[in-house]
Amino acid sequence: MxxxxxxxxxxxxxxxxxxxxxxxxxxxxxxxxxxxxxxxxxxxxxxxxxxxxERDEFFYHENLVHPAAVAHPSPRRALVIGGGDGGSSEELVKHPSLEVVHMAELDPDVIEVAKAQFGKVHRGVFDNPRLKVTVGDGLEYLRTTGQRYDLVSMDLTDPVGPSAELYSPATFALAKRAMTADGALTLHMGSPFSHPARVRETLASLRQVFKRVAPYFAHIPLYGSIWGFACASDVIDPRALTPEQVDGVIGERKIRDLQYYNGETHRAVFAIPNYVKPLVAP
Structure with missing residues (x-):
C-alpha cells in the first residue's frame, strides 16, 4: 500500500x-x-x-567525495566515517591512486540492508579488495587509530541528538590527527535555507581546527533543498582549481561513470549565492 x-x-x-x-x-x-x-x-x-x-545518490556522493579527491595530487588512503550504504566508498575507489578505502560504520544492519537492497548505490564496492570495513563507533575509531589518511569523508546523519558531537571542534581535531599533513576532510552541513544556524556553526567549528575551510553547495532532490558541504584542510583548497584542471585530473585518472561531477560543476558548487554569503563568512 x-x-x-x-x-x-x-x-x-x-x-x-x-x-x-x-x-x-x-x-x-x-x-x-x-x-x-x-x-x-x-x-x-x-x-x-x-x-x-537509487536515482539521486550521485548528487550527494559525488559532491561529497570528488572536489577534495581531485584537489589532492595523489591520495593513497581514504577513511569514510559512516557511509554504510557504500555510496561514498564507491566514488572513492574511482581514484586509481587510492590503495585503501576504510569505512567505519556504527550499525551493521545498515551495511547488511545496503548490500541486499541498494546495489544501485554501492555498485559492488563491498566486493572491492581496496575497501576495508570496520563495524563500530567512528568517533572511537578516530580516537584510537594510528593510521593516517589523505582523505576523510564524514558521511553522517544530521547533527541531531547524539550525532551532534560528531560535528564538534573536538571531533574535527580527532579527524585532523588521523590525516596526513596535506589531507582533506569533507562533510555535509545541511540546508542553508532551512537550517542556517547549523551551517554557520559547522563552519565555525571547522575553522577552529583547520586553516582552509571551503564551503560549497548543491541541490539534492531527495532532501528537497540546496545542501551544504565543506572541505577542510591545512593545505588543500579545491576552490583554486579551474574547470580545465578538474577535467584534466578526471581524464588522467580515467575516472568513469560520473553522473554529476565535472570541471564546470566543480566551479559552480563553490559559487556562493548572495543570501548564503553572510552564513559562510569567517
Missing part, C-alpha cells in the same frame, strides 16, 4: 514522496526503513530521515 514519506526540513516545512514500504527494522541504534518510490526508486531512511536513494 502506498503512503506518504515525509522528510522534515525544519519545524515548519518539509517534502514528501509517495512510496511503498519494503522493509522496516529497529536496530540497536536506530529505526531503519526502505521504501520503493516512483520518483526516486528505492529510498533508504534512518530514524525518519531520508539518507539516500
Amino acid at each position: 502506498s503512503e506518504k514519506i515525509f522528510e522534515r526540513l525544519n519545524d515548519a516545512s518539509g517534502v514528501y514522496f509517495e512510496g511503498t514500504l519494503v522493509e522496516r527494522r529497529r536496530t540497536p541504534f536506530q529505526l531503519l526503513e526502505v521504501y520503493d518510490t516512483a520518483e526516486l526508486g528505492r529510498i533508504f531512511r534512518l530514524d525518519g530521515f531520508n539518507m539516500t536513494s
Whole structure:
C-alpha cells in the first residue's frame, strides 16, 4: 500500500514522496526503513530521515567525495566515517591512486540492508579488495587509530541528538590527527535555507581546527533543498582549481561513470549565492 514519506526540513516545512514500504527494522541504534518510490526508486531512511536513494545518490556522493579527491595530487588512503550504504566508498575507489578505502560504520544492519537492497548505490564496492570495513563507533575509531589518511569523508546523519558531537571542534581535531599533513576532510552541513544556524556553526567549528575551510553547495532532490558541504584542510583548497584542471585530473585518472561531477560543476558548487554569503563568512 502506498503512503506518504515525509522528510522534515525544519519545524515548519518539509517534502514528501509517495512510496511503498519494503522493509522496516529497529536496530540497536536506530529505526531503519526502505521504501520503493516512483520518483526516486528505492529510498533508504534512518530514524525518519531520508539518507539516500537509487536515482539521486550521485548528487550527494559525488559532491561529497570528488572536489577534495581531485584537489589532492595523489591520495593513497581514504577513511569514510559512516557511509554504510557504500555510496561514498564507491566514488572513492574511482581514484586509481587510492590503495585503501576504510569505512567505519556504527550499525551493521545498515551495511547488511545496503548490500541486499541498494546495489544501485554501492555498485559492488563491498566486493572491492581496496575497501576495508570496520563495524563500530567512528568517533572511537578516530580516537584510537594510528593510521593516517589523505582523505576523510564524514558521511553522517544530521547533527541531531547524539550525532551532534560528531560535528564538534573536538571531533574535527580527532579527524585532523588521523590525516596526513596535506589531507582533506569533507562533510555535509545541511540546508542553508532551512537550517542556517547549523551551517554557520559547522563552519565555525571547522575553522577552529583547520586553516582552509571551503564551503560549497548543491541541490539534492531527495532532501528537497540546496545542501551544504565543506572541505577542510591545512593545505588543500579545491576552490583554486579551474574547470580545465578538474577535467584534466578526471581524464588522467580515467575516472568513469560520473553522473554529476565535472570541471564546470566543480566551479559552480563553490559559487556562493548572495543570501548564503553572510552564513559562510569567517
